[in-house]
Amino acid sequence: MLNVSEIQTIDHDVLVVGAGGAGLRAAIECSARKLSTGVVSKSLLGKAHTVMAEGGMAAAMGNVDQRDNWKVHFRDTMRGGKFLNDWRMAELHAKHAPARVHELEEWGAVFDRTKEGLISQRNFGGHRYPRLAHVGDRTGLELIRTLQDHGVHSGISFHMECTGLEILKDGDRVAGLLGYWRETGRFVIFRCKAVILATGGGGKAWPVTSNSWEYTGDGTAMAYNAGAELMDLEFTQFHPTGMVWPLSVRGILVTEGVRGDGGVLKNNKGERFMFNYISERFAPETAATVEEADRWLKGDKTARRPPELLTRDEVARAITAEVKAGRGSPHGGVFLDIASRLPADVIKKKLPSMYHQFIELAEVDITKEPMEVGPTLHYFMGGIKVDADSQMSSVPGLFGAGECTAGMHGANRLGGNSLSDLVVFGKLAGEGAANYIEKLGTPPKVPDAHVTSAVRAATDILNRESGANPYLLHEKLQETMAKGVGIVRVKEELEQAIAEIEAHKKEAETLKAPGASQYNPGWHEALAMRSLLVTSEAVARCALMREESRGAHTRLDHPGESKEWVNFNCVVTRGPDGAMRVEKRPRPPGPAGLVAIANAKIEDLESGAVGADAK
């Protein structure tokens, strides 16, 4: 019989789950508010997924082009998100991002500089002006190391290689979290007044992904199991340029910075095919000819942007169409050429880790040859539904920040808007949790019964005599998602995928991990599968419900954006019977001032004819 009093307990005011950019920034904020703050991370500190972000961090500082300001950034974000973004979040993000970049600099980050000695900014897809503060192509590393080195002096307790299993509640409110130490396999109860989830997405459900093993949707699933609402899960971003060869590196990211710095996409006939895929929405602001695109690259402010810098959803679809039409590269991608565009030494300086990655992993010298690239599952726009200002979910005391939340990016995220999202909303989540705790009456108590059942469910995997192999179940789920919930979707395939997921869920109840609980990856994999199945099911069910094509969600049987669907979100909850429910919920209309800015012609916004009074 399990005795809960024998399980290790750790007390904090706030527990942050996840040690990427959002988690660290949230923890720093809580600690600055004099709260006892703990951070739980699955990996070692400094290894979280943020470290892989390459291109940069979007913030309208106007260092390179002074015409930039928060309103243009906001407009770009809404247009990139196909107007499904949470208005308030997109506004907060555009307004706060410059201050967060400056703050990182104050904490020791060393961004690349302009000739005047200011923070340099680079071009990226969907951003009208050069806007991404960056450090070569390793901006994520700079961000995480800066927050890490600042955080270790901020009185935060770091609990490394510890995985969260369940949110514990006292009545409706958050009371703590049950987790386990990966090293020993022992359980631990964190008793706290608020939990901030900053756990990223669930990309590991797809076989071709830029995501690491950590991306199993843990926070999203924990929030769902705790009764929180999820939203917009159908929007899964396929980054247009992942490596395609060799097979073992398929999916690893090739930064959009390659295109921002002048790289072009070509098919096997040598054509710059993106000129054939310019949608109506972006046509007025996109170059019509190669000649115009090249003038833009040289800094001609009268020229329009190259189509290679359209938003990620549009580029990914174009690449998929080229490959399908038989114009792909030998290994099923297209060519990304920077070699003929920039001198070798400039490529090595601006894109050092891309150079390194291709030489070491693919034996391709990108200063001499084009890269072969294709779409890779990269990012979850959807996740936990949170309030824009406080970042609190529908469960009191449960907060979220970064990729595990929904709303900020709508139907499609712009490159560079993720790193800024992490620090803008990480800070707000920290403030939200601190404000919540301030008003909290009696501290919550952790219920023993929940701990007992959760521990038993986890240890059953080790204790049963025999059962299914967790690695093989993971592979099966990946096949299901690739086949039925890929870059283009259709009703019958989605229904088939949901049926398969139901079967996988049954099998997940019989998983067996051989060996002891001490640092046992088979057991960790089995536990992660439970989360991954929740997020995968939510993606598939939302994708089936949304009968239109918008942003990253493309339905072959419902082409084009529908006027009706822009007014709805798909909201996911766990029903009392344990079954997943999806609801088509009306969105509140945007404030008139913001709606006018988002819909303005760029000329009117810049002349002040629209939005002049918006502060």
Next chain:
Amino acid sequence: MATTRTFRIWRGDARGGGFEQFEIQVDEGMVVLDVLHRIQAQQANDLALRWNCKAGKCGSCSMEINGKPKLACMTRMNSFAESETITVQPLKTFPVMKDLVTDVSWNYAQNKRIPKFQPRPRDPDGAYRMYQEDVDRVQEFRKCIECYLCQDVCHVLRDRHGREQNTFVGPRFLIRLASLEMHPLDTADRIPAVRDEFGSGMCNITKCCTEVCPEHIHITDNGIIPLKERVVDRFYDPIAMLMRKIFG
């Protein structure tokens, strides 16, 4: 072309262990980490190892491959002869937790000892100005992915004395100190601590650390030697010593 290859992998924990042999199919383009994952999925579900990004950006999958400290994700199988047996074992400098996973917490403790970044005030317009040529060197050091291969190969740390006495922080943290010392905005003086607490004098510049750095940081030439020079200028420059005697 798929081939069958032989892997010898150290399995065990703090109490001891030994090498276990695996025969495994290897496909074209694979790196050592791919093979370890395949072994884990097919033959040894509980084989413990760390990894994250699989692209040489996070520094998690550090281990010793045929005796050399390496990142498993960046070690291609075609860098070995086809008949070669591949031996994989955990980092030798740090205590084993299980299989290929070691306890690297000592490094995190060292990082915490280093006094934090202390910037000068902003310019009157609220900006910080730094020029690219002044930050190139600092950026080189900040490429560090904390894989601790340099710490693993450093003989001062390998003989345990430096670690157990906390007298030497090792190459990774000397370059972190260098990145702070050379940061154009930083105002703190860490030079006395570089000598007295962090042990710059214990490095005798054999450059083993530089050789294993997967980020190709010139740890010794660009980081440690300039730090040593700053220590020498401060404490052992005869003219400066004389000046200090006269003027206090």
